[in-house]
Amino acid sequence: MDSIEKNKKLFIDEEAFITLSMLSEGLLYPVTSLMSQKEAEEVNKTGIYKNKSFPFAFILAPNGKRNEEVLKSVKKNDIVELVCQNKTVGKIIAKEVFLIDKKERVKNIYGTDNLALNGVKKTFQRLGNYAISGDLFLDESPIKKDIKRVKKAIKHNKAQKIVGITTNSNPFHRVHERIIRLALEENDMVILFLAKNLKSDGLAFDVRYKALDVIIHKFFPKNKIIIVPLHNTYIFSGLNEVIMDSIVIKNFGCNKFVMGQTHDGLGIHYANQHTKTIFDVLKGINLETITIHEYVYCNICRTIVSTNSCPHGSHHHIKYHSEAILELLKQGIIPPPILIRKELTALYLTSLFKNRFENTQKLYYDLIPNNGIIENIDEEKLYIELIKMYQTMSMT
Ligand SMILES: [Zn+2]
Incomplete structure (x- = not known):
């Protein structure tokens, strides 16, 4: 009997494992263990745990048929092994197993249970019908x-x-x-x-x-x-x-x-x-x-200013819109250095377009002023020198 008890296993995904690691390392304090049914209901109702804000119950309710069968069989003080990506990562000494309302759960997390929304649907699908509470022991922690x-x-x-x-x-x-x-x-x-x-x-x-x-x-x-x-x-x-x-x-x-x-x-x-x-x-x-x-960058002040401290209207302001800058980079275009440092543009473009040039060395020596001493040129170096050339003002 004992050996069967010891073999109870719950299969969790990486997302659950990382989240449990945060719990066991104290990053979610005052929550330090998986909540019981009573605690979970209280937190979902009040948003408070041990007199501190905590937005929703911290529970473990992994999906899957096999997990559900195991959870239904778990009794108090059973040791349940946690398996993530075919590896045992820790265990729970069970206190209780209880039914959860999956729709209410996603509503507590997202403020909506509209499954048409991507994140909501994904979290809903990861949830099983039963949650387990108890003491958690992890063998390792990525955090x-x-x-x-x-x-x-x-x-x-x-x-x-x-x-x-x-x-x-x-x-x-x-x-x-x-x-x-x-x-x-x-x-x-x-x-x-x-x-x-x-x-x-x-x-x-x-x-x-x-x-x-x-x-x-x-x-x-x-x-x-x-x-x-x-x-x-x-x-x-x-x-x-x-x-x-x-x-x-x-x-x-x-x-x-x-x-x-x-x-x-x-x-x-x-x-x-x-x-x-x-x-x-x-x-x-x-x-x-x-x-x-x-x-923003104000082209009258000629520096980065807060919109609070600059009197010039928005028609003088260059905005820093990450998504737009990312779009330029993804299309292989060098963003203006006023937006982003040349070292970083070079790094990003090199990572987005690996080995895009047939002969980086030749391109470099054909375009960039040099003293004729041949050195090893990589793409990052080429981008940096190109950006410097873009900033050469006298011909504009
Ligand atoms: Zn200004």
Whole structure:
């Protein structure tokens, strides 16, 4: 009997595993374990857990016939193995198994149960009919090393004022850079939470990470900025993104929050009525939020200004629209350096169009001024020199 009990297995996907890792590493504090039915109902009703805001019940209810059979057979104190991608990743010591209302669940997460919407449908399909609560033990965690790295840096800097900034940086443009600089002016450290989506149609995560790394190394005091992947699982969806971001950022050790937009839009998220309302009702999460005004390049002021501080009308303003800049890059067009640094354009284009030139070396020496000494030229170097030529003014 014992051996059969030990063999109870639940199969979970990567999204669930990452989300459980956040739970077990304390990033969702005060939620530290899978909620019981009573707790789940309470949180869904009130949006409060242990006197702090938490937008919806934290439960594990994986879909699938096999999972449902296992869950129906689970009794109190059973050990249930968790399997992700054919590998045992941890276990739960069961407390209870209970039926859930799948439609209500997606409504709590997204604010709607309209299954015609993509994210809603996907989350609905991932849900099973039964949830399990109990103590969670994971064998490994993809997040542990990030938490360690952040704690070490905070200690090393003796940082008191720590700003968290969420960003897609898809791509990273000059207003992103401006916002980081502003945050550093008055604070000890900036932690950049770079959205890592399980699926993404923009620039690959590694490329976006490398771009941030290049900028930090070249243009910032690098010990004061740290990049952390923010795994965008379903708990960060819909209306609750801001609350979940706040909770995770706070638990990483930040005490201030500059909000970027990490989901639908690709740009900076400026304070609007919706986000203000959310912060007004947040309870028990002690996090100062920094309001960002909209930044543009003004061709009269001839610099990046906030629309709050520049008297010239919008017909003088160049906007920083990430989606539009990304579109240029995807079409292989070099965006104006006023929008994006040449180092990054070179990096992005190289990653989007691998080996696009038949003979990079020849192209370089035919076009770019050089001293005749042949060196190894890669595509990045070619783009950078080309961009410099675009900026040559005398013939225009
Ligand atoms: Zn102006």
